[in-house]
Amino acid sequence: MSHPRRLLEADFIDVHYHAGPDAYLRRHGVMETGRRYSSLNGWVVLKNHLGCSASQAWEARQEGLPVSGSVVLNEIVGGIDFRVVQRSLCQHGDSEARLIVHLPTVTGRTHQSRLKRNSAHWILDKYPIRPLTVSHEGKLNEQTLDVLRMARDYPIVISTGHADAQEVRLLIDAAVRLDVPRLMLNQPANPLTGLDAGALLELAQAPMVYTEQTALTYLLGYQSWEDFTQVLRDVPRALYSSDLGQTSQPDIEQWQVDSLLWFERMRLGSQRAQQVTRGNAQELLRLEP
Numbered sequence: 569m570s571h572p573r574r575l576l577e578a579d580f581i582d583v584h585y586h587a588g589p590d591a592y593l594r595r596h597g598v599m600e601t602g603r604r605y606s607s608l609n610g611w612v613v614l615k616n617h618l619g620c621s622a623s624q625a626w627e628a629r630q631e632g633l634p635v636s637g638s639v640v641l642n643e644i645v646g647g648i649d650f651r652v653v654q655r656s657l658c659q660h661g662d663s664e665a666r667l668i669v670h671l672p673t674v675t676g677r678t679h680q681s682r683l684k685r686n687s688a689h690w691i692l693d694k695y696p697i698r699p700l701t702v703s704h705e706g707k708l709n710e711q712t713l714d715v716l717r718m719a720r721d722y723p724i725v726i727s728t729g730h731a732d733a734q735e736v737r738l739l740i741d742a743a744v745r746l747d748v749p750r751l752m753l754n755q756p757a758n759p760l761t762g763l764d765a766g767a768l769l770e771l772a773q774a775p776m777v778y779t780e781q782t783a784l785t786y787l788l789g790y791q792s793w794e795d796f797t798q799v800l801r802d803v804p805r806a807l808y809s810s811d812l813g814q815t816s817q818p819d820i821e822q823w824q825v826d827s828l829l830w831f832e833r834m835r836l837g838s839q840r841a842q843q844v845t846r847g848n849a850q851e852l853l854r855l856e857p
Contacts, residue, residue, distance in 0.1 A: 668727055
């Protein structure tokens with residue numbers, strides 16, 4: 569077993585990357601993804617719409633690769649259930665990075681995606697992932713509240729998944745009420761959520777809220793340059809991630825080059841760039857000593 573690169577030693581942290589096998593075909597498998605992030609002195613958190621990447625992340629860390637995992641509480645993996653989270657934590661093993669727990673990403677709400685992607689398996693074509701949502705008739709369901717409560721006692725970060733804008737507000741209100749220590753707004757500029765920089769500035773007044781800004785929402789034209797810039801420049805505890813891994817989108821190395829050019833065009837400044845690419849993610853993921 570190789571000694572894995574430590575989270576706090578990484579030059580950047582990508583909290584959202586898709587490696588295969590996943591619900592769609594991906595550019596790289598887990599080990600190749602880990603090797604590429606390692607060569608760039610980065611750290612990557614794997615995300616998988618089929619459910620859990622925790623055991624894959626554990627395997628990668630055994631080989632010295634800078635990888636941690638997540639679980640997406642979609643129907644196919646067991647849905648919004650605290651036991652699914654517990655199992656994923658067991659599979660994640662010892663890690664200096666918290667497991668990210670994404671609320672469902674398959675919700676039944678549709679939009680015309682601009683992504684060119686192919687299903688990874690015929691089973692998913694014949695038996696698609698069934699939709700789940702975190703709320704019913706304007707209230708969070710009990711299963712969602714159970715998972716939120718777990719964040720107080722387990723080494724996890726709750727992510728809003730593909731909750732809509734109203735559900736995001738419900739989740740933040742519940743996080744405040746339940747004393748949830750950290751809540752990540754998952755790619756909130758995507759059309760399924762639809763929160764712009766102005767709304768995110770308001771929501772970030774809650775001190776446990778971390779706001780993800782992905783490269784993909786900008787690359788797909790879901791977000792204007794001005795909104796992309798304002799989130800990275802102004803929103804407290806913003807996290808810059810890729811949400812890449814698609815065969816039709818840039819590879820990891822090209823994303824890094826593009827990001828540096830974007831930051832220069834934004835006049836982001838080195839201190840703020842370090843915050844959004846590394847510092848805020850370290851605060852989100854690291855375990856307290």
